[in-house]
Amino acid sequence: MSLMSTSSLDPAIAARLKRSADGLVPAIAQQYDTGEVLMLGWMDDEALHRTLTTGRCTYWSRSRQEYWVKGDTSGHFQHVKSVALDCDADTVLVKVDQVGAACHTGTRTCFDADVLLSDAD
Numbered sequence: 001m002s003l004m005s006t007s008s009l010d011p012a013i014a015a016r017l018k019r020s021a022d023g024l025v026p027a028i029a030q031q032y033d034t035g036e037v038l039m040l041g042w043m044d045d046e047a048l049h050r051t052l053t054t055g056r057c058t059y060w061s062r063s064r065q066e067y068w069v070k071g072d073t074s075g076h077f078q079h080v081k082s083v084a085l086d087c088d089a090d091t092v093l094v095k096v097d098q099v100g101a102a103c104h105t106g107t108r109t110c111f112d113a114d115v116l117l118s119d120a121d
Contacts, residue, residue, distance in 0.1 A: 038102035076100035
């Protein structure tokens with residue numbers, strides 16, 4: 001994997017992260033004001049650093065093996081409102097203000113097309 005071997009991520013944060021074997025942590029994007037879960041992406045230390053310092057979500061594309069900033073090609077930006085780690089430090093929650101669709105299919109969220117169970121009438 002061609003992930004960057006060095007990162008500017010705060011060493012105190014980097015020391016807490018529990019990464020997968022390929023050096024990544026899942027990052028959940030959630031609409032900050034409604035709580036709507038939008039998508040899941042992957043971050044390494046550098047992507048997390050960029051997200052924390054630029055105010056825009058940066059992910060690691062496992063298929064393209066490169067960094068991508070949400071919205072740079074689609075215009076569907078994610079403006080970061082807050083970033084938190086879960087209790088095990090193995091998942092990142094990024095609360096964002098989503099502009100346009102979050103899903104690459106053009107829908108608002110990646111979790112609306114294949115509902116397996118719902119208590120709605």
